[in-house]
Amino acid sequence: MKVTVQSKSGIQEFSAETSDNLLYAGLKEGLSLPYECATGTCGTCRARVMEGDVSLAWNEAPGLAYVKRSKNEVLLCQAHTAGDCTLRVPAKVERMADGAPRPENFSGRIENVRRLTHDVMDFEVALDRPMSFHAGQFAAVTCQEVTGARAYSMVNHEDAPDRLKFVVKRKPGGGFSDWLFDRQVDGKPLKLFGPLGRATFRPEENKDFVCIAGGSGIAGMVSIATHAARIGYFDQHKGHVFFGVRTMEDCFYAAEFAEIARRASGNLEVTIALSNEDPPQDIHPEYPEIRLAGGFVHEVCSRAMAGRFGEIVGFVAGPPPMVDGALRMLIMEARLPADCIRYDKFG
Ligand SMILES: Cc1cc2nc3c(=O)[nH]c(=O)nc-3n(C[C@H](O)[C@H](O)[C@H](O)COP(=O)(O)OP(=O)(O)OC[C@H]3O[C@@H](n4cnc5c(N)ncnc54)[C@H](O)[C@@H]3O)c2cc1C
Numbered sequence: 001m002k003v004t005v006q007s008k009s010g011i012q013e014f015s016a017e018t019s020d021n022l023l024y025a026g027l028k029e030g031l032s033l034p035y036e037c038a039t040g041t042c043g044t045c046r047a048r049v050m051e052g053d054v055s056l057a058w059n060e061a062p063g064l065a066y067v068k069r070s071k072n073e074v075l076l077c078q079a080h081t082a083g084d085c086t087l088r089v090p091a092k093v094e095r096m097a098d099g100a101p102r103p104e105n106f107s108g109r110i111e112n113v114r115r116l117t118h119d120v121m122d123f124e125v126a127l128d129r130p131m132s133f134h135a136g137q138f139a140a141v142t143c144q145e146v147t148g149a150r151a152y153s154m155v156n157h158e159d160a161p162d163r164l165k166f167v168v169k170r171k172p173g174g175g176f177s178d179w180l181f182d183r184q185v186d187g188k189p190l191k192l193f194g195p196l197g198r199a200t201f202r203p204e205e206n207k208d209f210v211c212i213a214g215g216s217g218i219a220g221m222v223s224i225a226t227h228a229a230r231i232g233y234f235d236q237h238k239g240h241v242f243f244g245v246r247t248m249e250d251c252f253y254a255a256e257f258a259e260i261a262r263r264a265s266g267n268l269e270v271t272i273a274l275s276n277e278d279p280p281q282d283i284h285p286e287y288p289e290i291r292l293a294g295g296f297v298h299e300v301c302s303r304a305m306a307g308r309f310g311e312i313v314g315f316v317a318g319p320p321p322m323v324d325g326a327l328r329m330l331i332m333e334a335r336l337p338a339d340c341i342r343y344d345k346f347g
């Protein structure tokens with residue numbers, strides 16, 4: 001099917017299979033369609049159907065709260081068409097530069113499931129073929145037993161790995177996370193669409209960076225710090241990671257960060273912020289490379305970085321209220337320009 005896109009930067013065309021939603025079909029062909037979550041929640045992929053018959057896979061998608069259904073608006077990440085159609089997108093839509101990793105469909109199998117805390121696990125997915133991605137990106141993941149895709153950020157980073165690592169925090173009553181936590185999922189097949197997301201680490205910017213994460217929002221920050229350490233970025237630049245959890249018992253990936261900090265020769269500072277208890281001491285009892293502090297993670301970051309923000313890139317990920325607090329702080333206190341702030345809201 002031929003899909004025509006009218007946008008603020010002119011007209012573009014792409015072809016779509018019935019199995020792909022219109023967002024994924026357009027991204028596959030290298031169009032810079034607007035999106036954030038890619039899974040029906042945020043409303044960013046809003047478009048108006050000008051011609052054609054477009055149906056929605058998920059009629060209760062929370063992102064539909066942001067569209068005018070009376071004006072034939074849809075969410076591209078939930079939209080399918082059985083024939084040619086014309087869409088109007090309220091944004092600039094351009095062809096992405098050759099060489100930028102384009103998302104594709106992959107399949108894989110879950111391996112090496114580990115429980116990290118009472119409500120956090122990580123696992124690997126052995127892919128059918130390698131996937132190149134930028135540190136900070138995510139994939140839309142589906143399993144046979146649960147309807148709809150879920151976005152999960154890659155924890156690892158290598159050149160074109162054939163395994164992806166994900167960390168998932170259980171959401172009580174959540175379809176996919178209940179499935180992961182309650183079933184024996186080792187060996188289960190998954191479908192993936194990726195890589196997705198623009199909250200990426202771009203070494204060519206040559207700037208120090210600060211990462212502010214809550215809970216499983218730390219996934220992409222591990223990927224960014226891993227990539228930076230591997231390419232020697234910390235020889236010239238500083239990184240600051242602030243990782244918010246409730247209590248010491250909710251803490252994970254301390255060993256991984258300690259290892260990266262050792263490789264960064266003092267240029268990666270990692271602080272775990274405990275929101276629901278006072279830290280037992282200022283330094284992690286097992287990993288002296290890691291500091292401990294009490295308070296909400298964006299407040300801890302604000303205190304620790306006061307007067308030191310300067311020319312820096314800020315990465316934020318986690319639950320929406322935490323992301324909103326961190327963004328306010330980066331804009332109002334740190335005075336970072338919009339193009340130096342990148343975030344993923346996990347909700
Ligand atoms: C960019 C991004 C990256 C993320 N990265 C991570 C991560 O690394 N780790 C992590 O733990 N969480 C991450 N999340 C959150 C994650 O995607 C899930 O929202 C979370 O795991 C809860 O999923 P659930 O199935 O347990 O809950 P549910 O409440 O069942 O589902 C949550 C989401 O799944 C989708 N969904 C639900 N039902 C349907 C349906 N019937 N049809 C279609 N779609 C449906 C919707 O997007 C919904 O908001 C990320 C979110 C985003 C947007």
Ligand code: FES
Binds near residue numbers: 078
């Ligand atoms: S990108 Fe479609 S609703 Fe978020």
